[in-house]
Amino acid sequence: MRAFLRWPGQLLAVVVLALQPAGTLEGQCRVPGVTHGQLKPAQNFTYGSTATLECDAGYVPVGATTTLRCLSSGRWYPWVPACVPGQCPSPPAVDHADRNPQREFPVGTTVTYFCRTGYTLVPEVSPVTTCLKNFTWSVIPKICEKTRCPSPAIQHGREISPQKAEYTFGHQVDFQCDAGYTLRGSQRIQCWSDGTWRPPVPYCDKVCGPPPKIANGQHSGLRTEQFPYGLEVKYSCAEGLSLIGDDSIYCTSDDGVNLAWSGAAPECRVVRCPRPSVERGRMTPQRFTFPYGAAVQFSCDEGFVLRGDAESRCQADGTWQPPLPTCQPVLCPQPHMVNGRLKSTLDSKMWYQTNATVTFECLKGYHFSDNGDVSSEDSRTATCLPDGNWTPLPKCKQDRDTDVCEEIHYIGAVFECGVPIAELKTLLEIQKLFLEIKKLKVELENLNKSVL
Numbered sequence: 200m201r202a203f204l205r206w207p208g209q210l211l212a213v214v215v216l217a218l219q220p221a222g223t224l225e226g227q228c229r230v231p232g233v234t235h236g237q238l239k240p241a242q243n244f245t246y247g248s249t250a251t252l253e254c255d256a257g258y259v260p261v262g263a264t265t266t267l268r269c270l271s272s273g274r275w276y277p278w279v280p281a282c283v284p285g286q287c288p289s290p291p292a293v294d295h296a297d298r299n300p301q302r303e304f305p306v307g308t309t310v311t312y313f314c315r316t317g318y319t320l321v322p323e324v325s326p327v328t329t330c331l332k333n334f335t336w337s338v339i340p341k342i343c344e345k346t347r348c349p350s351p352a353i354q355h356g357r358e359i360s361p362q363k364a365e366y367t368f369g370h371q372v373d374f375q376c377d378a379g380y381t382l383r384g385s386q387r388i389q390c391w392s393d394g395t396w397r398p399p400v401p402y403c404d405k406v407c408g409p410p411p412k413i414a415n416g417q418h419s420g421l422r423t424e425q426f427p428y429g430l431e432v433k434y435s436c437a438e439g440l441s442l443i444g445d446d447s448i449y450c451t452s453d454d455g456v457n458l459a460w461s462g463a464a465p466e467c468r469v470v471r472c473p474r475p476s477v478e479r480g481r482m483t484p485q486r487f488t489f490p491y492g493a494a495v496q497f498s499c500d501e502g503f504v505l506r507g508d509a510e511s512r513c514q515a516d517g518t519w520q521p522p523l524p525t526c527q528p529v530l531c532p533q534p535h536m537v538n539g540r541l542k543s544t545l546d547s548k549m550w551y552q553t554n555a556t557v558t559f560e561c562l563k564g565y566h567f568s569d570n571g572d573v574s575s576e577d578s579r580t581a582t583c584l585p586d587g588n589w590t591p592l593p594k595c596k597q598d599r600d601t602d603v604c605e606e607i608h609y610i611g612a613v614f615e616c617g618v619p620i621a622e623l624k625t626l627l628e629i630q631k632l633f634l635e636i637k638k639l640k641v642e643l644e645n646l647n648k649s650v651l
């Protein structure tokens with residue numbers, strides 16, 4: 200009010216009356232308007248009386264003092280305070296959760312938590328807390344729990360690590376399959392932070408039982424514990440014994456479901472084939488023992504031919520298959536001669552042995568000839584060779600063949616000389632006359648002989 204003192208008195212009174220709310224009396228402090236708060240008691244503030252400032256919920260007084268005194272000057276001391284929005288302290292830590300960095304938390308602020316790696320938000324729980332009007336944080340229940348992996352149970356197998364009621368992030372599980380099954384995949388898996396198993400949960404696959412054992416032999420799977428689909432085992436026999444059958448079998452499936460060995464195991468037996476003997480024949484390779492499976496090839500001595508198969512193999516029953524061949528002597532077929540025949544009908548056979556010799560003679564009116572010359576011999580021979588052929592057979596030629604041949608040679612030579620056709624015709628006519636004269640001479644001779 201001191202500020203008004205310099206004003207004219209009447210004006211001052213008007214102003215004071217105007218400033219004082221209706222019903223206020225002289226000697227009292229004015230009721231101050233306080234936003235977001237009020238004074239208690241609410242009226243009759245005589246000089247010297249005190250009042251207490253009460254802020255609305257969520258508001259706090261500015262300054263430390265909330266007790267006010269009404270001074271005789273009509274003012275309040277301290278000066279009429281204000282209520283400002285309050286703040287919450289830092290939100291509480293939540294297990295396995297973090298929040299965004301934030302420093303100011305006025306009333307009404309919300310803070311959202313999120314779960315750390317390996318933890319998952321509990322279903323149907325809100326991860327949000329709010330700064331309440333009484334400057335506390337709304338209650339936050341447990342919001343993060345360890346991430347769970349689904350139960351890793353497998354068929355035809357079990358966990359060998361201690362079994363748990365539930366499997367959370369970081370858990371390791373080891374597996375083993377039942378007898379008759381093999382593990383496909385990783386034997387050890389771990390629950391990952393995203394709730395999956397890594398590596399993926401394995402499975403147990405059927406296996407074949409141990410392969411059959413055989414007397415006097417063994418298989419390659421003796422140190423193998425499991426025989427999965429596709430595995431092959433090889434059999435071998437004790438020294439000196441022969442393996443009869445397929446030397447290996449493998450684990451397979453006929454119906455796509457059950458597994459079984461591909462066939463029966465082989466047998467180990469003593470198998471000795473007799474030394475193969477082929478008369479007049481030879482054997483390769485040269486060997487002294489003839490066990491199961493041994494193969495030999497045969498060939499015959501000269502003059503003999505192989506009848507049967509050239510190769511034979513020792514069988515499981517001790518026999519040779521195909522049967523051993525024989526060596527038969529090579530034979531020459533009956534020789535056929537043009538214009539000639541065998542001298543003795545006793546010599547006539549269908550087949551002739553090697554070294555057999557036959558004697559020929561020419562038919563009547565023919566003679567043996569060599570290179571066009573007529574030979575005076577009246578018999579010649581041929582010999583059956585070891586390869587089934589005859590030595591070259593002799594040739595018989597008609598007696599007068601020589602004259603005709605000479606003529607043909609002559610005509611041929613004339614042709615080759617390039618004699619013109621007209622001249623050639625003349626020559627041939629002379630030739631014809633010559634031959635006719637010759638023919639007449641012969642006839643005349645014969646006539647003379649008959650006359651004589």
Ligand SMILES: *[C@@H]1O[C@H](CO)[C@@H](O)[C@H](O)[C@H]1NC(C)=O
Pocket residue numbers: 331333335
């Ligand atoms: C704050 O307010 C809430 C709800 O209005 C109440 O549940 C809680 O108990 C209060 N806290 C204190 C410390 O008064």
Ligand SMILES: *[C@@H]1O[C@H](CO)[C@@H](O)[C@H](O)[C@H]1NC(C)=O
Pocket residue numbers: 502553554
């Ligand atoms: C044929 O004769 C030759 C020579 O005399 C002889 O070496 C060979 O052994 C004979 N062959 C036969 C099958 O008699």
Ligand SMILES: CC(=O)N[C@H]1CO[C@H](CO)[C@@H](O)[C@@H]1O
Pocket residue numbers: 242243
């Ligand atoms: C509310 C209250 O107490 N009002 C009182 C204020 O003072 C006057 C005069 O002393 C009283 O008449 C009111 O009743």
